[in-house]
Amino acid sequence: MIQTVRGTFDILPDEVPRWRLLEETARTVFRCYGYREIRTPIFERTALFARSVGEETDIVAKEMYTFTDRGGECLSLRPESTASVVRAYIQHRMWTWGSVVKLFYLGPHFRYERPQKGRFRQFHQIGAEAIGQNDDPAIDAELIEMVEEYLDRLGVAERELFINSVGCSRCRPAYVRHLKDALSGVLSRLCEDCQRRYETNPLRILDCKVEDDQPFIERAPALLDHLCEACAAHFEALRRHLEERGIAYQVARRLVRGLDYYTRTAFEITSARLGAQNAIAGGGRYDGLSELLGGPPAKGIGFALGVERLLLALPEDAAVTDDAPDLYIAYLGEAARQEAFRVARRLRRAGLVVIYDFQERKLRRLMAQADRMKARYALLIGEDELAAGRYTLRDMRTGEQEVLSEEALVRRLMTSRELSASGRR
Template sequence: MIRAVRGTRDLLPPETETWNFVEARARELFRVYNFQEIRTPILEDLQLFQRSVGEETDIVSKEMFAWEDRARAQSEKGQWLALRPENTAGVVRAYIEHKLWERPGLQRFYYIGPQFRRERPQKGRYRQFYQIGAEVIGPSAAGSESPVVDAELLEMLASLLDGLGIKGWTLELNSVGCANDRPIFLEALRNALKDVVGKICVDCQRRYETNPLRVLDCKVPEDQPIIEGLPKQSDYLDESCRTHFVEVQKVLTALGVPFVLNNRLVRGLDYYTRTAFEFTHGALGAQNAIIGGGRYDGLSESLGGPAAPGIGFAIGEDRLVMALQESGAVPVSVTDIYIAPLGAGMNIHAAVLARELRKQGIVITVGDETFRLKKSLETASKTGARYALILGENEVVSGQFALKNLATGEQVSVVRKEIFSNISSAARDPYSAEER
């Protein structure tokens, strides 16, 4: 048997209803905040990620699907391609490639799509996973560095989670500084670590060499007292970063978005500056981050573009869906009427009637004239139809249709034109969340 490859999975109904629900809600929210959709290729030049995400990050150094493409000519080498491990780099590449800074004002993009990382799968982590993300980017003169932009983005996310009915999320906030102050902080951190390196866990000893910031993120209980004594990023922010961060918090408070400061919050990608944040949710297992993001004021320049500060986030859609399922409110698809043709020659009458009703927007499933009525009603009931409509010789002759409410068992006799009005009283929004 051929199976879905490791770390990938099929999303089946009815779960896909939940995915569509989440995406529809996100699109609606993006529309109101004036974000527009951007679709960048899944395949990119490997260099894009080496230069943005960072050559030394785990994502690029060992978790990317990358390969050398076939050479175009015998004398040439192939281009190295990669499946995108995240979408911000692609968006910024497109921003530069199409000179989008020439467009007036701030650019606000959103995307929904698959990303790929060659990691060992576990709960909430897949090799093909889905992100719903957004980016705000533009010249400083357009206001791209404004802390209000940060706060607004966070407020939008809070609205999304609340609007989806997701309970128990936490917004963790930090500032990771900028190119001016980060080297100073790093040096202080290294110095402080030098004295305690023998006392910390083996992973942290390795992090001390590779990525000292990660030590702050350590979860080993024994290390916590030591970490408490280490320098804090917040004490090393330069004046502009500090005021920026304070302003972000002020606006957030004014907007009524709850958050907690977490000066140990570290982002895994090299390009982040200043505001860094994470929305977490309990009951997701070890992978509790549902949204991650932050500012990347230098990214455009490091990719050869103009100065174009920006901020963005990525929602782990797989995890968001899990959180939604935890909260219990997931949408269900509904069949309005199951038409049960009864007896030879009734299929054709059923098909004609189904066409008429569907034109009115009624969701119809049609049975088959060879089915016994008992079986049709049973199938209708099991597949979640609200009504069954019996269509046999009697109905064709009399023009009176037996319309049965499958929930209550009530059955009425109606003429063709009354079918719609009899069921539409319970009309519903296909995207409204209903208790299953």
């Protein structure tokens, strides 16, 4: 039997409401902050990700789904979306849209990783980007506020917000040299991974969780103490803005970002309810990315949020299936069956959710099924009803029944406040 491929999964009807809740809440909240939805292709030229995310990162070096199409183009399924959004910003000359363009996206992304809790090969991200000439720290603070508001509205508890600054192209290289100098003496006493990172990505050493390495890392110089004046001022301003907005945060001096394009503001939101992969959202500034991709100078900040992880942190009762039928039609006999189809069609056109069984069954079974499906009403069409030209409508909650003409039935259902036609649609 052919099954879903490793690291992918079906989202079955019972789970879909939870997904929709996340998506719809994102659209609602982000819209309030002036962010507009953008949908970029699911695959792009490989070069886009190689250049932006970084050739040496794990994502590009060993996690992308890369293939050559029939025309010989080297393409990759998107491992993230910031690169695509910035590409779109450049391609569509969005700087003419205004000084800061605010965009958000949501959808599947792909990385060839070893699956584990909260980590899959096809995974979903919700993210937003603010791109333009302006790099006011208030933009950073507003974006963070928006993420917090979103998580609040979903009821995601036990969260923590960490912020840091990773500097810019002026101050970071000097700091990295500083860091390497400071660690060179104790390099042999660090874990294997850190020895490797020392060469490939020294900043990552700050992120190491190995117990024995901690004393050395604690003593190493911190990025925050080596920012250039402009970056330091930017970070201080961000802190002030967050405080003015009443957003609780912790400065995580060792927080770094995995992708090469990040500058200055870096932040991460974790949830204690998650497990080993406890980062629920992460983001930061990427002021050089547009130019790196051949576009005009532009500043940018964004974040991405892992939907599968968010789902793990979401309260149990966050969403319920809302596809229970308004009306279950129980018919008895062939003539009643045709009548049932006709009535169902009329009510469905009016927006009601109407269900019936295609198979002849005993009335008892039909009622049991209506109950199981949580139908609000049941409509009985049998010999008596056909003869009288009136139907029996049963309120499944109270058990009360009334006999109604078709017109009275339609009027009755259409004015019922709790049904689909007048309510949620």
